[in-house]
Amino acid sequence: MMRLFLGFSVSRWWSIILKEFLQLRRDRLTFAMIIGIPIVQLTLFGYAINNDPKHMPTAIISADHSEITRTVIAAMKMSEYFEIIGELPDEEAGRSALAQGRVQFVLNIPPGFTRNVLRGERPALLLEADATDPTATAMALGAVTQIARSVSAKDLTGPLAHLAGGRDPFEVRVHRLYNPEGITRYNIVPGLMGVILTLMMVLMTGLAITRERERGTMENLLAMPVKPIEVMTGKIVPYIAIGLTQATIILLAALLLFRIPFAGSIIMLYCATLLFVAANLTVGITLSSLARNQLQAMQMTMFYFLPNMLLSGFMFPFQGMPQWAQCVGNLLPLTYFNRLIRGIFLKGNGFWDLWPNLWPLMIFTLVVMTIAIRFYRKTLD
Amino acid sequence: MSDGYAIDVRNLSKRFGPKIAVDNISLQVARGEIFGFLGPNGSGKTTTIRMMCGLLNPDGGSGTCLGYDIIRDRELIKRHVGYMTQKFSFWEDLTIRENLDFVARMYDMPNRREAVDEAIQGLGLTDRAVQLAGALSGGWKQRLALAACMLHNPQLLLLDEPTAGVDPAARRDFWEELHRLSALGISVLVSTHYMDEAERCHKLAYIFNGKLLAHGSSREVVASQGLSSWAIHGENLSGLSEALRDQPGVEQTVLFGTALHVSGKDQELLERTLQTAVADRSLRLEKMDTTLEDVFIYLMSRSTPMDGDAS
Numbered sequence: 279m280m281r282l283f284l285g286f287s288v289s290r291w292w293s294i295i296l297k298e299f300l301q302l303r304r305d306r307l308t309f310a311m312i313i314g315i316p317i318v319q320l321t322l323f324g325y326a327i328n329n330d331p332k333h334m335p336t337a338i339i340s341a342d343h344s345e346i347t348r349t350v351i352a353a354m355k356m357s358e359y360f361e362i363i364g365e366l367p368d369e370e371a372g373r374s375a376l377a378q379g380r381v382q383f384v385l386n387i388p389p390g391f392t393r394n395v396l397r398g399e400r401p402a403l404l405l406e407a408d409a410t411d412p413t414a415t416a417m418a419l420g421a422v423t424q425i426a427r428s429v430s431a432k433d434l435t436g437p438l439a440h441l442a443g444g445r446d447p448f449e450v451r452v453h454r455l456y457n458p459e460g461i462t463r464y465n466i467v468p469g470l471m472g473v474i475l476t477l478m479m480v481l482m483t484g485l486a487i488t489r490e491r492e493r494g495t496m497e498n499l500l501a502m503p504v505k506p507i508e509v510m511t512g513k514i515v516p517y518i519a520i521g522l523t524q525a526t527i528i529l530l531a532a533l534l535l536f537r538i539p540f541a542g543s544i545i546m547l548y549c550a551t552l553l554f555v556a557a558n559l560t561v562g563i564t565l566s567s568l569a570r571n572q573l574q575a576m577q578m579t580m581f582y583f584l585p586n587m588l589l590s591g592f593m594f595p596f597q598g599m600p601q602w603a604q605c606v607g608n609l610l611p612l613t614y615f616n617r618l619i620r621g622i623f624l625k626g627n628g629f630w631d632l633w634p635n636l637w638p639l640m641i642f643t644l645v646v647m648t649i650a651i652r653f654y655r656k657t658l659d
Numbered sequence: 660m661s662d663g664y665a666i667d668v669r670n671l672s673k674r675f676g677p678k679i680a681v682d683n684i685s686l687q688v689a690r691g692e693i694f695g696f697l698g699p700n701g702s703g704k705t706t707t708i709r710m711m712c713g714l715l716n717p718d719g720g721s722g723t724c725l726g727y728d729i730i731r732d733r734e735l736i737k738r739h740v741g742y743m744t745q746k747f748s749f750w751e752d753l754t755i756r757e758n759l760d761f762v763a764r765m766y767d768m769p770n771r772r773e774a775v776d777e778a779i780q781g782l783g784l785t786d787r788a789v790q791l792a793g794a795l796s797g798g799w800k801q802r803l804a805l806a807a808c809m810l811h812n813p814q815l816l817l818l819d820e821p822t823a824g825v826d827p828a829a830r831r832d833f834w835e836e837l838h839r840l841s842a843l844g845i846s847v848l849v850s851t852h853y854m855d856e857a858e859r860c861h862k863l864a865y866i867f868n869g870k871l872l873a874h875g876s877s878r879e880v881v882a883s884q885g886l887s888s889w890a891i892h893g894e895n896l897s898g899l900s901e902a903l904r905d906q907p908g909v910e911q912t913v914l915f916g917t918a919l920h921v922s923g924k925d926q927e928l929l930e931r932t933l934q935t936a937v938a939d940r941s942l943r944l945e946k947m948d949t950t951l952e953d954v955f956i957y958l959m960s961r962s963t964p965m966d967g968d969a970s
Contacts, residue, residue: 503737
């Protein structure tokens with residue numbers, strides 16, 4: 279140990295430190311990372327992420343309108359867990375809203391509900407929940423029991439007071455759809471597919487193109503009669519194949535190892551995956567046009583990956599995030615892919631249920647591809 | 660206008676931000692000629708070559724390569740010109756054969772397999788064709804690069820410092836190859852720092868700070884500056900060099916190991932100064948032909964000092 283420090287020169291050592299700082303100062307992107315990563319992480323974890331998600335979008339299907347049902351709805355709002363976004367005409371509309379992920383809950387008020395309450399027959403309200411992500415619904419469902427109690431306190435007074443005593447005047451039956459046992463794994467494993475593909479696709483294309491530039495082989499390619507579009511697309515295709523291979527590995531693991539139920543269509547799954555891979559490849563190409571070397575491409579990938587991971591609904595319920603975070607999340611392809619993949623796996627969504635999350639991915643791909651082509655350098659200028 | 664020329668560019672200019680990398684350069688290279696492109700680092704040689712083969716857009720000027728317009732006919736130029744980059748720019752993680760095969764495919768060569776086999780044979784690398792290009796030594800890499808950019812039988816070769824960092828024997832072989840190609844009617848524009856290589860070119864151009872300072876055969880370039888030169892042999896030449904620098908008639912002193920070259924435009928004045936200087940010392944004064952190197956050093960020192968770097 280002493281040997282190691284023998285002849286240690288403080289001034290030499292100090293110049294190494296100074297040189298390191300000099301180089302760090304010149305490397306703008308590393309500098310941005312030093313400052314940026316903590317700020318981004320703090321903002322996302324501190325403000326955006328919420329493990330007690332409130333204001334979940336809820337739709338009402340009501341066959342009965344009365345003072346009591348209004349109190350029920352008001353009580354749900356009061357709990358802060360439910361955000362009533364409107365009424366739906368029938369059961370079918372409710373199911374489709376749940377399938378497409380437009381609402382987290384649907385409250386069914388059956389006909390004659392009020393009459394049955396007043397007769398003391400203890401009727402039931404049906405609360406259907408999209409339980410794909412158990413954390414998104416757990417707290418809200420816990421709050422539901424309070425509702426009946428608050429109704430009795432407010433409306434069942436005076437001559438009706440005898441209905442309020444003892445048992446609750448009605449019950450709320452909770453129906454957990456898509457993941458009835460609330461198994462977290464069912465939600466996380468399909469979600470991982472998008473996370474892994476995002477990281478791999480963006481990073482690998484980013485590196486593949488900057489590597490040519492860093493090693494000087496790009497100049498050679500440009501001097502040959504090959505067309506830029508041939509270089510670009512030719513470099514991408516192998517990664518599409520790699521992306522689909524990875525998707526297959528994850529799919530097999532999900533089905534065989536983790537026993538995730540698969541309700542949808544394999545063809546839809548591959549179509550959605552292909553689109554998502556394309557979206558991420560365009561991002562990778564754009565980054566590689568901006569990055570000067572492989573290190574920068576890697577750093578930019580990290581900047582892109584972080585919000586994707588945290589704001590897409592992969593780790594934390596999307597609807598539980600504040601409005602601004604949802605806005606950011608709405609710009610990220612992973613947000614849509616998460617809904618697609620969970621929809622296909624757990625909800626068995628068909629094309630039209632998936633469509634609301636497919637077209638944003640298409641738009642994203644087209645927009646980013648336009649940017650990529652604009653930035654792509656045909657000459658060395 | 661360009662029929663007789665392999666390269667004919669007029670008033671080429673290129674700027675990068677505030678820095679003018681190439682300033683109004685015009686030059687002509689005849690078919691079958693080996694044209695040497697000289698100048699210090701950052702003088703604009705690489706930029707000029709890149710503009711000629713369509714890798715950079717010139718900000719001003721026009722020109723043709725093999726009769727094709729350097730701005731409009733880029734695709735045709737790429738098909739008929741071989742360009743060898745300054746840095747080895749083939750794929751180090753591909754084998755020799757894979758590299759050549761890839762290049763052949765890029766040029767849509769109909770007889771790809773034969774062409775690649777022939778190139779490998781020509782290189783004498785038949786036994787090593789499966790080696791990774793990255794494992795080759797500097798000299799071999801440069802030969803591979805030349806073979807790769809000759810694969811599509813270009814009529815014009817643009818070689819950017821092909822022999823930088825290559826040992827003398829390999830350089831000599833390389834130049835023999837260039838002369839062989841030139842005899843076949845292939846035109847070559849080659850940039851270099853080596854004086855012996857400059858002497859082996861049919862024509863030369865000297866560029867400094869983006870400007871063309873001299874242009875012609877090596878004899879013409881030397882004659883154009885009108886310098887007369889003397890060599891002084893003896894002891895302590897370094898001190899003498901210092902002492903002579905400000906003397907009348909002396910415009911340049913360059914120390915070459917055992918000899919001091921002194922040059923100036925005014926022959927008589929220079930001779931008088933030198934005779935006086937060596938008078939009572941054991942120094943030998945000898946009239947000599949001005950060398951290319953003397954001229955280049957002279958050209959460089961007479962031009963404006965360079966600012967920044969661009970290549």
